[in-house]
Amino acid sequence: MFLSIGDLAVRTGVKVPTIRYYESRGLLAAPLRSAGNQRRYGRAELERLGFIRHARDLGFSLEAIAALIELQDHPDRACTSATRIAQDQLGAVREKIRRLRALESELARIAEGCTGDGAARDCYVLASLADHDLCTQDHPIEAKSSTQVS
Amino acid sequence: MFLSIGDLAVRTGVKVPTIRYYESRGLLAAPLRSAGNQRRYGRAELERLGFIRHARDLGFSLEAIAALIELQDHPDRACTSATRIAQDQLGAVREKIRRLRALESELARIAEGCTGDGAARDCYVLASLADHDLCTQDHPIEAKSSTQVS
DNA sequence: TGTAATCTCTCTAGTCACTAGAGGTTCAAG
DNA sequence: CTTGAACCTCTAGTGACTAGAGAGATTACA
Numbered sequence: 001m002f003l004s005i006g007d008l009a010v011r012t013g014v015k016v017p018t019i020r021y022y023e024s025r026g027l028l029a030a031p032l033r034s035a036g037n038q039r040r041y042g043r044a045e046l047e048r049l050g051f052i053r054h055a056r057d058l059g060f061s062l063e064a065i066a067a068l069i070e071l072q073d074h075p076d077r078a079c080t081s082a083t084r085i086a087q088d089q090l091g092a093v094r095e096k097i098r099r100l101r102a103l104e105s106e107l108a109r110i111a112e113g114c115t116g117d118g119a120a121r122d123c124y125v126l127a128s129l130a131d132h133d134l135c136t137q138d139h140p141i142e143a144k145s146s147t148q149v150s
Numbered sequence: 151m152f153l154s155i156g157d158l159a160v161r162t163g164v165k166v167p168t169i170r171y172y173e174s175r176g177l178l179a180a181p182l183r184s185a186g187n188q189r190r191y192g193r194a195e196l197e198r199l200g201f202i203r204h205a206r207d208l209g210f211s212l213e214a215i216a217a218l219i220e221l222q223d224h225p226d227r228a229c230t231s232a233t234r235i236a237q238d239q240l241g242a243v244r245e246k247i248r249r250l251r252a253l254e255s256e257l258a259r260i261a262e263g264c265t266g267d268g269a270a271r272d273c274y275v276l277a278s279l280a281d282h283d284l285c286t287q288d289h290p291i292e293a294k295s296s297t298q299v300s
Numbered sequence: 301t302g303t304a305a306t307c308t309c310t311c312t313a314g315t316c317a318c319t320a321g322a323g324g325t326t327c328a329a330g
Numbered sequence: 331c332t333t334g335a336a337c338c339t340c341t342a343g344t345g346a347c348t349a350g351a352g353a354g355a356t357t358a359c360a
Contacts, residue, residue, distance in 0.1 A: 165319085167318075168318065171317075184327085188326065211317090212315095292301080
């Protein structure tokens with residue numbers, strides 16, 4: 001089995017430039033090359049990229065994935081940190097859902113309060129955004145998290 | 151009322167470099183300057199920045215905010231587009247919640263399936279990520295959206 | 301064997317919404 | 331008048347890619 005980077009891309013659903021990017025970030029080892037310097041992949045790389053893909057779909061950062069891969073490469077180590085990474089991610093996702101729900105109700109109130117047929121001067125959307133006091137509930141003051149939903 | 155950029159930052163909760171960034175992006179007009187070239191703000195800028203802050207908290211992109219501001223500056227126009235922007239944003243938030251909920255249950259299954267006291271070779275977290283077939287439900291294949299939850 | 305189409309190579313730069321830092325100037329309090 | 335905080339501009343970095351240029355490799359078919 002010798003796959004070109006394009007074959008690998010089709011099989012995993014990861015785009016070609018993204019595969020090269022992962023290699024540059026150290027998530028994939030530099031593969032064999034053809035006589036003409038093109039990348040050639042085997043089953044191991046296919047599986048590893050599938051792993052990365054799946055973890056990315058679940059919102060893990062590349063940093064977290066690198067840690068998980070490190071662990072995969074050392075099967076004798078305790079899997080405590082893998083569990084912690086997954087639990088951290090779960091916590092981050094739950095927090096994000098919580099915040100998005102607050103935004104949802106606030107936005108629904110704003111969007112549905114306006115029929116859209118008036119002039120901008122009377123627009124409830126604009127008024128709501130201009131005056132925080134119209135909020136029925138407070139939405140959060142910016143906090144940092146790195147989970148992406150894409 | 152003449153506020154320095156630092157005063158404005160304290161009053162709105164927007165950081166100083168972010169205020170300058172908004173100015174560079176055209177969301178805030180270039181303000182008056184002191185004799186020594188420092189920015190001086192009045193009530194109008196305070197309100198506008200509050201508007202931007204509120205909209206950002208609700209996840210609107212700077213592009214969307216620019217469109218809303220444009221509308222604010224022309225109160226005679228119909229507010230149709232403001233309503234559409236808000237509804238688009240609401241739709242994006244709902245979609246994001248939907249996807250995050252799928253991730254949540256998948257992650258909960260993975261994270262709770264592992265006690266964390268075994269070796270990496272037997273880790274359920276790693277196995278789940280390596281083998282997509284273990285998924286009880288499918289989580290989405292990467293789709294594009296620009297709403298950020300921060 | 302020739303050739304054309306497609307793929308692949310490296311490299312740089314752009315995206316979004318900031319954030320950090322360097323190196324210098326201005327302001328307000330004491 | 332001095333000190334120290336706040337301000338100025340500018341550049342570069344973040345994460346996770348994405349886009350494009352310009353050149354070389356591979357493959358299918360005649």
